[in-house]
Amino acid sequence: MDDNIKVDTNVLDIEIPCIVFFVLTPIFLIIRISSRLKTGSGLGWDDYTIIVSWTFAQIVSSLLIVACMHGFGQHIYEITVSEQILTLELYYIAQAFYKLTLNLTKASVILLYLRIFLQRWFKISCYILLSIILGYMVATFASSIWQCTPISRAWDKSIPGTCISITGNWYANAGFSIATDIAILVLPMQPIYRSSLPTKQKWALIIVFALGIFVTITSILRMQTLNFSSTSSDPTYDVASSTWTVIEENVAIICACLPMCKGPLNYMFPSIFASPPRRVSAGFKPSQHSNSSSRSYWAPMRGDKEILSTRVTRVECRKHSTGGTSQEYMLETGYSGDQVSDIEEARGIRKVIQYDITVQTSGGSIEPV
Numbered sequence: 001m002d003d004n005i006k007v008d009t010n011v012l013d014i015e016i017p018c019i020v021f022f023v024l025t026p027i028f029l030i031i032r033i034s035s036r037l038k039t040g041s042g043l044g045w046d047d048y049t050i051i052v053s054w055t056f057a058q059i060v061s062s063l064l065i066v067a068c069m070h071g072f073g074q075h076i077y078e079i080t081v082s083e084q085i086l087t088l089e090l091y092y093i094a095q096a097f098y099k100l101t102l103n104l105t106k107a108s109v110i111l112l113y114l115r116i117f118l119q120r121w122f123k124i125s126c127y128i129l130l131s132i133i134l135g136y137m138v139a140t141f142a143s144s145i146w147q148c149t150p151i152s153r154a155w156d157k158s159i160p161g162t163c164i165s166i167t168g169n170w171y172a173n174a175g176f177s178i179a180t181d182i183a184i185l186v187l188p189m190q191p192i193y194r195s196s197l198p199t200k201q202k203w204a205l206i207i208v209f210a211l212g213i214f215v216t217i218t219s220i221l222r223m224q225t226l227n228f229s230s231t232s233s234d235p236t237y238d239v240a241s242s243t244w245t246v247i248e249e250n251v252a253i254i255c256a257c258l259p260m261c262k263g264p265l266n267y268m269f270p271s272i273f274a275s276p277p278r279r280v281s282a283g284f285k286p287s288q289h290s291n292s293s294s295r296s297y298w299a300p301m302r303g304d305k306e307i308l309s310t311r312v313t314r315v316e317c318r319k320h321s322t323g324g325t326s327q328e329y330m331l332e333t334g335y336s337g338d339q340v341s342d343i344e345e346a347r348g349i350r351k352v353i354q355y356d357i358t359v360q361t362s363g364g365s366i367e368p369v
Contacts, residue, residue: 011073013243018061021250028257029054035260046111049104050256056101057249063094064242076236087236088155096144098245102177103137105252109184109212112259117191125187133180140173167230170241174223181216185209205259212255218248 029050036043064072067090071079079087110130114123148154148163192205222244229241 008237009074010237010239011068014064014068014073014239014246017243017246017250018065021246022058022061025054025057025250025253028254028261032257032260044111044115046108046115049108049111050253053101053104053108053249053256054253056097056104057253060094060097060101060249061246063090063097064246067091067094072236072242073239074236076234079236084236085156091242092155094242094245096141098249099140099144099173100137101249102252103133103140105249105256106133106180106184107137109256112256113188117188119191122187122191129180129183129187136176140176143169167227170226170230171223174219174226178216178219178223181212181219185212185216208258211258215248215252215255218244218251222248 032050033043033047036047067087070087070090071083072087072091076084107130110126110133114126117123117126143164145151147166147169149161150159153159153161153163188209189206192202192209195202222241225240225244229235229238232238
């Protein structure tokens with residue numbers, strides 16, 4: 001007879017998103033890291049920050065799954081008192097890590113901006129926003145840990161003491177999250193729009209960065225569940241906010257990785273994301289087209305009379321990117337060193353490459369240029 005009783009539980013509402021994003025989110029993270037290593041730009045602070053954020057997100061998911069094994073997702077009256085206390089304690093720890101992972105993801109996006117965009121006003125704006133987010137992260141983490149006095153009252157209300165308004169705290173955190181999401185979303189639009197990228201690539205990049213709107217949407221949907229979850233008399237069963245917590249933090253990490261997914265984007269949308277072909281001369285014809293302004297090939301010239309009569313037979317070059325400036329290969333604008341005299345005033349996104357060129361003449365001599 002007991003086998004025919006349907007158990008009312010919300011456990012799957014927690015376990016399914018945890019399992020799905022445990023598989024899905026690392027795919028984008030791996031693509032991001034592999035693209036960095038493949039292009040030789042190397043891992044930066046933005047990459048290390050998103051790795052830490054993903055680690056904390058897995059801690060949140062793991063804590064919630066373990067909590068489900070001890071009664072989370074079931075009615076509070078259906079589990080023992082000891083299980084109630086353990087479940088709510090695990091949930092309490094997960095809350096703190098959620099606030100860390102969400103704000104670290106935002107910090108990673110801003111660090112990515114600092115790596116790409118070079119305008120002075122933009123970098124100052126990024127540093128200000130980064131300081132606000134990191135400062136708030138410390139404050140909200142502390143308020144999550146010390147929400148009650150004594151601390152153990154946070155998961156065991158039978159202990160005498162006091163607590164802050166959990167509902168007010170959760171709403172304040174959600175409001176700050178949505179506001180900073182919008183700021184991060186809007187910030188890069190003007191530099192991209194003013195860049196010298198082809199129109200298709202420009203709008204494609206705007207769309208890629210604008211996909212962060214999905215994080216804002218999940219934050220708003222989560223916000224609508226906060227009052228119900230924070231005031232519920234059945235806190236182990238009413239877990240809607242926890243479901244959206246898992247979705248929100250993982251969607252944020254995925255969106256933070258999307259700008260680095262040039263390979264898959266090129267494969268799926270080659271006409272939009274692929275870089276325009278570069279013209280390379282197969283041979284040198286210094287005797288033709290004396291008007292240099294109409295030349296479509298590159299002919300090395302020297303002021304020495306002897307060298308002017310020497311035919312160039314081979315040119316070898318070795319390129320290497322600058323290590324600490326803008327390295328985002330998917331965001332090249334076509335600016336050259338002659339076009340922009342001051343890198344801080346460039347109205348776009350630049351990748352700086354230096355070339356070491358060696359010229360071999362018909363006389364057999366090899367000279368660096």
